[in-house]
Amino acid sequence: MRRLFDEELADLDTNFTEMGEQVAKTIQAAVQSFIKHDREGAHSIIDHDYKINEREAALEKKTFEMIALYQPVTTDLREIVTILKAVSVLERMGDQARNIATSTIRVKGTKHIHAIEEQLGEMGELVATMVSEVMSYYVKNDALGAEAIAAKNHQLSNAAAKVRTDSVDGMKEDSELVDSAADYLVIAGYIKRIGDYTTDIAEWIVYKRTGKIIELNPGYNYFI
Template sequence: MMRRLFDEELADLDNSFTEMGMLVAQTIQKSVQSFVDHDREGARAILDNDHQINEREAAIEKKTFEMIALYQPVTTDLREIVTILKAVSVLERMGDQARNIANSTIRVKGTKHIANVEEKLGEMGTQVAKMVSAVMDYYVKNDALGAESIAEENQSLSKRAAQVRSDSVEGMKEDAELVDSAADYLVIAGYLKRIGDYTTDIAEWIVYKRTGKIIELNPGYNYFI
């Protein structure tokens, strides 16, 4: 009886966690699109809805603590709950980065823009949102090998960020009126790079859930863009 109750609650917890992950992926995509489209209204909508991510994190954390106290799970059951407990706080930090991007969109001062850099930022946003969706899919499938492949995606994201950085710096040198916009591009690329790093953090917890091993999937990539 206790086992059946535990399994049902764990399934509910799993669903809540994956739903939160998909919400975060959508929010990241929307925040970057708002920035690229100079859509302040879209950015404000992201800020208005930010509480939903925070509330989901708080509810999931509370549930994990209750389940540990009530059922005192061991081995694989405990690893699954610990993985959710750790990964849900990472998802919340991703949501914070999406909120930062939305704030940048509202604050943006530059009247001149660099179209090809904004296009690259849009591509980074799409890539990182897909990375978040993919890592949640690997979680659902309990796919440790798939989770490890996120590290390669993150290196590809790092290269895109480095290109944004060099193009933005070049733009500043060529035209002083681009300084405000280029500074924002650097900041947004930094936020996106950080979200990429967070996806590898979740991937590490998926490997832990599957194998019990703590691994490092992001060695040396945690520098600013």
């Protein structure tokens, strides 16, 4: 029985980390589609969003089955609960990537601020890296590494604040930039929210490792 449980838990871990990498790539692709004004790429992201949703549903179902069948305790139970909680967070990250893609399709502005688009691209790269790193910390059972994600999220918050300031300044200087600048504000908000979700997963990794529930995202970072 224990061998079967260990095999199923290993398979659950693998599928969970694969989902995390899938989400990281989707986020990166969504941001790149926006800054390149790639509507075709954005449509592809929206069309494939169901794959993330299906993976979440399958992983949730598996966690419930394992809890019911094996009735795990202590560290085994914490590991399964961590996955159960974290997959829903990954799915919400996927929703934010889809929202970025939707914004790419409906964007109306014909005049753009390239410096801000570069900033958004850097934010997208940073948050995608954060997602990949937090999944690596899960695999390594690294609570200290997971806690370090909070510092990167603070860096992301500062970048989002700069996008906000620059976008507002652009609106003031040129009325033709209002539509584009408004889109920049929305996209920066989506990326910032993904960063917050990343710290949520980090909190569950700390719980998995230590059994303690901590707060890595206390709400002192704000965007609008």
